[in-house]
Each structure stands twice: as C-alpha cells, then as structure tokens.
Amino acid sequence: MLENLVAWLTGNLSPSARIWTALAPAILACAYFLGGLLIFCIRCAFKGVPRDEETLKRGSTVLVGFFLRHYFFWVIQPLWALILRSGLPANALSMLSGLLGISSGVAVAAGRFALGGWLFLAAGILDVMDGRIARTRKEANPAGAALDSVLDRYVDSAMLMGLAWYYRDTWVLLPALGALLGSSLVPYVRAKGEGLGVSVRDGAMQRLERVLFLGVGTALSPILEAVFWPEEKHPMHWLAVVGLVFVAIMSNLTAISRFRNLVKALAPKRQEARSEKAIVGLNAAAGAIATAVDFALVLALVEWMNLLPAWATVLGALLGAVVNYSINRVLTFRSTAAVGRQMVRYAVVSGTSALLNAGGVALLTLHPQLAYTLGWWLVRGVVYFAWNLPLQRDYVFNDTTPNNDTLLEQRPHAA
Incomplete structure (x- = not known):
C-alpha cells in the first residue's frame, strides 16, 4: 500500500x-x-x-x-x-x-x-x-x-x-x-x-x-x-x-x-462604395490577374523572343504592376485622384511589400524544419492583410485624404 x-x-x-x-x-x-x-x-x-x-x-x-x-x-x-x-x-x-x-x-x-x-x-x-x-x-x-x-x-x-x-x-x-x-x-x-x-x-x-x-x-x-x-x-x-x-x-x-x-x-467612419468583403475580393482578384499577366509575359519573352530570364522578369513585374494598379483604381476603389501621385505611392507600397516578403521568408528559412513553401504563403498572407491591403485602401487610392501640398497651403503663416 x-x-x-x-x-x-x-x-x-x-x-x-x-x-x-x-x-x-x-x-x-x-x-x-x-x-x-x-x-x-x-x-x-x-x-x-x-x-x-x-x-x-x-x-x-x-x-x-x-x-x-x-x-x-x-x-x-x-x-x-x-x-x-x-x-x-x-x-x-x-x-x-x-x-x-x-x-x-x-x-x-x-x-x-x-x-x-x-x-x-x-x-x-x-x-x-x-x-x-x-x-x-x-x-x-x-x-x-x-x-x-x-x-x-x-x-x-x-x-x-x-x-x-x-x-x-x-x-x-x-x-x-x-x-x-x-x-x-x-x-x-x-x-x-x-x-x-x-x-x-x-x-x-x-x-x-x-x-x-x-x-x-x-x-x-x-x-x-x-x-x-x-x-x-x-x-x-x-x-x-x-x-x-x-x-x-x-x-x-x-x-x-x-x-x-x-x-x-x-476608426473614423468611411463612406465605402461597397462592402469590405467585396473590396478584399476585388483586390485579391486584381493581384491574381496581375500575377498571371506577369507570368505569361515572362514566358513569351523567354520562349519566343529569347530574352534573358532576368530581363524578362523585370518587364513582367512592371507590366503586372501596371495591370494591378489599373484594376484597383478603376474597379476595386473607383478612384478619380491624380494618377501621378497615386503611381508614386503605389510604387512605395509595392517596393516595401517586396522587402517585407523577402525578409519574412529569409527569417523563416532560418528554421529548416519549416517548409519554405509554407513559410512563403504564410508571409504573403500576413504582409497582404497587414500592409498591402490597408495601404492601398487608405494611402494609395484614398481620394478623401488631402495631399501634403494642400495641407501646407492651409497652414497659418507666422506673423
């Protein structure tokens, strides 16, 4: 006992x-x-x-x-x-x-x-x-x-x-x-x-x-x-x-x-032309279409025109960015703001997104037990919802936000 x-x-x-x-x-x-x-x-x-x-x-x-x-x-x-x-x-x-x-x-x-x-x-x-x-x-x-x-x-x-x-x-x-x-x-x-x-x-x-x-x-x-x-x-x-x-x-x-x-x-209430789910769906569809166009152009340039894959990738990425920007401007956010300013902001968001994705994948590959493909999708999803989508909605295609030049003109001058 x-x-x-x-x-x-x-x-x-x-x-x-x-x-x-x-x-x-x-x-x-x-x-x-x-x-x-x-x-x-x-x-x-x-x-x-x-x-x-x-x-x-x-x-x-x-x-x-x-x-x-x-x-x-x-x-x-x-x-x-x-x-x-x-x-x-x-x-x-x-x-x-x-x-x-x-x-x-x-x-x-x-x-x-x-x-x-x-x-x-x-x-x-x-x-x-x-x-x-x-x-x-x-x-x-x-x-x-x-x-x-x-x-x-x-x-x-x-x-x-x-x-x-x-x-x-x-x-x-x-x-x-x-x-x-x-x-x-x-x-x-x-x-x-x-x-x-x-x-x-x-x-x-x-x-x-x-x-x-x-x-x-x-x-x-x-x-x-x-x-x-x-x-x-x-x-x-x-x-x-x-x-x-x-x-x-x-x-x-x-x-x-x-x-x-x-x-x-x-958060301050926004006047949305459509529901948030519709915006996310159209934004994701724009990204998928742009990726498909990017890939198709790379294949065409490499297979049919014998262009180097590196240069073909650059041209494909540029065309994909233009397609993605155009669909989001016209269909997703229905923006009417100046194109030049939007393109600059879009380039900033896209460039930082690429750095965040590359850095996130690099960090996850420090853990070899995690499959890099799983890490790639995980990082893509996090960066998209935490960075790309909010900035495209509130920074790139937000027509209600006054630009910096307007704000500077409205500042009271010192006496």
Whole structure:
C-alpha cells in the first residue's frame, strides 16, 4: 500500500495505474454530470430551461451554447449553495482557484497530466463561483474583480507554461506558445475595449471554453497513452495535444476578431462604395490577374523572343504592376485622384511589400524544419492583410485624404 502511494506521488506509475489516476475522477465526474444532464433534460421537458441571468448577460459561443451553460450552472448549484453557506469569502475562493491553477502547471510540467488536468478544471469551477458568491452577498467590489482577473491570467499562463515545458523538445512547443499568446490577448483586447468605451465580447474561444478543452483533454490523455503506448517513457499525450492545438488556433482567431472589431468601432467612419468583403475580393482578384499577366509575359519573352530570364522578369513585374494598379483604381476603389501621385505611392507600397516578403521568408528559412513553401504563403498572407491591403485602401487610392501640398497651403503663416 505504501509503495503504491509513493509511486503515485512520484509519478512512477504502471500503465494500469496511469489509467486509473485519470479515470477514477472521470468516473465520478461523469456519473454526476451525465446523471444531472438526464434530470435536467427531463425538467426542461416539463418546466422549460431554467435560465441563469448572469449567463444571459454574458452570452454564449458557438462551442458552448446557452443550453449547456444553463445546464452547467444548474448542475453545480449544490456545490455553490454549500460554499455560500460555509461563509468563505469570495476572495478566498479566488486565491484557492489561483493556487490550484498554478499547481496544475507544475503537475503537467512533471508529466502528471491527469493530476494537472483535474486541478485545472477544479480551478475553473471555483473561478466561476467566486464572482457569483460576491454578487449574491453584495460584496462585489473593484478590488475583488481585479484580484480575480489577474489570478485568471496566472492560472491560464501556468497551465500553458507547464505544457510548454513538457513539450519543449517537440513541435508541440509551438502551439503551446501560440495558446499562451492567444489566451493572454483575448482578455487584454476586451479590457482595452472596455477602457475605450467599446464592448468586445465576441469570439468562440473564451475562458470557459479554454478551461473545458484544455482541462478535459489533459486530464483524460493518460488513458489513451496507457492503452496504446504503455511503454513510452515520455508519452505525447495526444488527447492533450489535440486540445492544445485547438485552443491555440481558436484563441488567436478570437483575439484577432476582437481586435478587428475594436479597431473598426474606434476608426473614423468611411463612406465605402461597397462592402469590405467585396473590396478584399476585388483586390485579391486584381493581384491574381496581375500575377498571371506577369507570368505569361515572362514566358513569351523567354520562349519566343529569347530574352534573358532576368530581363524578362523585370518587364513582367512592371507590366503586372501596371495591370494591378489599373484594376484597383478603376474597379476595386473607383478612384478619380491624380494618377501621378497615386503611381508614386503605389510604387512605395509595392517596393516595401517586396522587402517585407523577402525578409519574412529569409527569417523563416532560418528554421529548416519549416517548409519554405509554407513559410512563403504564410508571409504573403500576413504582409497582404497587414500592409498591402490597408495601404492601398487608405494611402494609395484614398481620394478623401488631402495631399501634403494642400495641407501646407492651409497652414497659418507666422506673423
């Protein structure tokens, strides 16, 4: 008995022990939550869905809808009532949630995924309750909200740092760092928006979803490893990897979506002749047509006129630039400004775009494990959306912006 306890504490577990350390809490949790779901569905059939007011205010996501959220807060009512009667302060629950969450990161860093996953889920449940306890007792205050918010960031970061440490010698380190970045940006953009008077709460991967996918995936992953790879000394824990990659992708998409909506809400309103999607589509089509014309001219000059490929490339690039400029001026942005000034600005944007693309590809090729073709497309996409499209819209073809000569003429002269 003592040997089994020492083995459990040190992590020196047999395959069957690894399964049971993950499965035993899962059996109890599943029995409670699945049984609760059955009773909840029967109740809903006769009395309707018991609506939780705070859930309605916070909204739902594609991943976890209103039904599941109402069910979750209904099924944890016994635990919530027990904590409420105990008289524990809400700040104590926040601190306990923080301690459990940080401990989860230490556990997964040591390879104890079942322990770390359940600690992370327990921290998430306590985090849901502390604010509700404070509001029910009418003890909610800015200090408690600040404590809760900061501790949430520590809990998320600790878990992801623990996973990053465990996977430090594998490719999974990259999604672990990506999830850490996305999980930090999602609440930051929301807080920044609230500070500027804009509410940005959209996105599929919010904190409840992060806790759910990371916690469940990590807690149950030893079962899969013990069944299929029982002799592996440093198992990959593939269920945790799937959850981690999913959180990394979705949290960054949520952060980008919130950031885009925030900037759009704060930016000066523009009178657009068409929707933004139409502009992006026409701009991309102009680039594709220009590239095709460029390539066709290069082939014609080299194959039919025996011109050197280098010179043919220069001429093809010039023709492609003219075609791209013309389509964007006439069709995409419907600009009527002076051509000369626009051509100069277009040349500036195109030249800097070429440098950014070349530099980005050069940097990514420093990592030979990344295919250069993937790096090329990645850099192209980032430069297009972060540099080419905004500058063509707001700098090259923006007819509403006065030129510098006009602004200089309008400056008051010194007496």
